[in-house]
Every structure is written in structure tokens, then in C-alpha cells.
Amino acid sequence: QVQLQESxxxxxxxxxxxxxxxxxxxxSINVGGFYWGWIRQPPGGGLEWIGNIDYSGNTYYxxxxxxxVTISVDTSKNQFSLKVNSVTAAxxxxxxxxxxxxxxxxxFWGQGTLVTVSS
Amino acid sequence: QSALTQPPSVSGSPGQSVTISCTGGSSDIGTxxxxxxxxxxxxxxxxxxxxxxxxxxxxVPHRFSGSKSGNTASLTISGLQPEDEGDYYxxxxxxxxxxxxxxxxxxxxxxx
Numbered sequence: 256q257v258q259l260q261e262s263x264x265x266x267x268x269x270x271x272x273x274x275x276x277x278x279x280x281x282x283s284i285n286v287g288g289f290y291w292g293w294i295r296q297p298p299g300g301g302l303e304w305i306g307n308i309d310y311s312g313n314t315y316y317x318x319x320x321x322x323x324v325t326i327s328v329d330t331s332k333n334q335f336s337l338k339v340n341s342v343t344a345a346x347x348x349x350x351x352x353x354x355x356x357x358x359x360x361x362x363f364w365g366q367g368t369l370v371t372v373s374s
Numbered sequence: 375q376s377a378l379t380q381p382p383s384v385s386g387s388p389g390q391s392v393t394i395s396c397t398g399g400s401s402d403i404g405t406x407x408x409x410x411x412x413x414x415x416x417x418x419x420x421x422x423x424x425x426x427x428x429x430x431x432x433x434v435p436h437r438f439s440g441s442k443s444g445n446t447a448s449l450t451i452s453g454l455q456p457e458d459e460g461d462y463y464x465x466x467x468x469x470x471x472x473x474x475x476x477x478x479x480x481x482x483x484x485x486x
Contacts, residue, residue, distance in 0.1 A: 294477075301377075302412075302420065302463050304475035315473055351419060358408040358467040359475045362431070364419045 257282040259352050259365035267346075267372050273339040277352030277365060278332070285310045285330045290355045293326060293337045295348040296367075303348075307359050308335055315359060342372045378403070378464055378478035385484040391452045394481045396464030397445055402476055404445040408467035411440060411449045414480075415460035423462075424449060451483070459485045 263275035277291070284291060292307035306316040308326045316324055320339070328335040339346055349369045353361035379397040386392040396403070396411075403409055409427045412420035422431050424440035427447060437452045447466070451458055464478040 292475075301480045302465075302477040304465075304477060307475075317474060318471065358406070359473065360408060360410045360425065360465050360467060361412075361420070362410075362422050362425065364421070367419050 257354050257363040259354065259363060261350060261352050261365045261368040263368060263370070265369060265371060267342055267370060268374050269343055269372055270341055273337070273342050273346060273370055273372070275337045275350055275352075275368065275370070276334050277336070278334050279354075280333075282354075284328065284333045284335065288357060290315075290357065290359055291328065291335045292353050292355045292359065292361060294351045294353060294361065294364075295346075296351070297345075297348040300348075304359075305337065305339075305350075307355055344372050346370070347372045378466060378476050380462075380464060380478035380481045382479070383482045383484065385486055386451075386454045387486045388454050388456060390454050391450060392454060392483065393448050393450045394462055394464075394483070396447045396449070396466075396478050398447075398466055398468075398476065399445055399470075401470035402445075402466040402468035403442065403447050405469070406467050407442070409440070409442060409447040410465045411438075411447075412463045412465065413458075413460055414463065415457075420463065454485050456485050459483055 258281040290307040293305040349367040411424040414420045
């Protein structure tokens with residue numbers, strides 16, 4: 256069973272860059288047929304899809320976030336990463352990484368990590 | 375892109391059945407058999423309970439079932455158990471513009 260774990264700073268200042276990494280500890284990221292994605296959930300709010308990447312670097316992004324978001328993959332470390340530029344308080348959320356199928360819908364999720372944007 | 379539409383809340387007594395609806399459009403639920411449902415008890419990560427409209431992952435009780443008609447997908451939980459309480463989210467693949475993912479706003483299930 257795939258296991259995923261998010262890591263990164265829990266506090267980011269406004270206007271700076273939020274950076275998170277997801278480590279896949281069981282199963283290989285270097286497998287065709289799967290994508291690896293990021294989803295976020297503001298406190299008390301619903302789920303918002305951020306984007307997905309496959310092992311070769313093909314990406315899909317939420318159009319409303321695309322101008323500020325970059326997702327990358329490092330197959331040698333079995334990791335993929337998220338960067339969100341120019342953050343504001345509206346980017347405060349629990350960020351989840353997940354494995355997805357070709358249709359981009361998550362099946363296995365990480366436990367999530369809370370990122371707060373505050374000075 | 376617009377989110378999928380779910381009722382904010384539903385409730386039922388133990389042993390009863392409840393159904394949660396999820397309405398989209400012709401670029402997502404109406405065209406593709408790519409709808410998933412997630413259960414999220416308070417303070418935990420979402421867990422997949424239905425994929426590809428009707429399929430249950432291994433380990434998900436048979437009382438969870440999914441269906442679709444037109445632009446609306448539904449999740450039915452039969453024989454409600456107290457541990458079913460939590461938030462439920464639908465999700466669909468969408469081809470409107472570029473390929474992307476839509477989530478519903480979530481439905482809070484209360485077991486009375």
C-alpha cells in the first residue's frame with residue numbers, strides 16, 4: 256500500500272514562497288500510469304485541487320492557481336514538491352499530497368501538513 | 375471552473391440509509407465515469423470510499439455504494455453506523471478547458 260508524507264515549514268510570511276515536499280515511502284514514484292498530486296483545505300473549509308505531475312514531469316494545474324504554482328518531481332529521491340509564490344493569508348491551509356490515476360483523482364493520501372501564512 | 379454542488383448536510387439514525395448528491399455538468403460528471411467519493415472524519419485526512427462512480431476500494435464496507443444519472447452522482451450509505459459520521463466530498467475529472475479536477479463543497483453527515 257502506497258504511503259506518502261508531507262514535509263516543510265509550518266509558517267510562511269506573506270509575499271514569500273511556500274515550499275513542501277512529499278516523500279513516497281512505500282511504492283515507486285517512477286511508475287507509469289500514475290500521477291502525484293497536491294490538494295489543500297483551508298481551516299473549516301473544503302478541498303481544493305492544486306495540481307498533478309507524473310514521473311516524467313508532465314503537469315496539470317488548477318487554472319486559478321497556475322500563475323503562482325510549480326510542481327516538480329525527483330525520481331531519485333522518490334519525492335515530488337510544491338511551490339506557491341507570493342502567498343497571502345488565503346493560502347493558509349492543510350496541504351495534502353496524494354497518488355492519483357491517469358484521471359487525476361486521488362486514491363492514497365498523505366496525512367497532511369498545516370501551513371500558516373502570517374508575519 | 376465551478377465546483378461540484380453538494381448539500382451542506384445530511385443526517386440519519388443508525389441503521390437507516392442516506393444519500394448524498396453531487397451535481398456537475400456536461401464537461402465532467404455528465405461525460406466521464408471518473409467520479410470519486412471521500413470520507414473525512416474530523417481532524418483526519420480524506421479516505422477514498424468510491425472510485426469510478428460505483429467501485430469500492432478494498433476494505434470499504436459494502437454499505438457504501440455509488441451511482442450516476444446524467445450530471446449528478448450519488449453516494450448512498452446503507453445501514454448507517456456511528457463511525458460513518460464525518461464530511462464527505464465528491465470529485466470528478468473535468469475536460470472543460472484543460473484537464474483538471476473538481477471537488478464538491480462537502481457534505482457533513484450526522485448520525486443521530
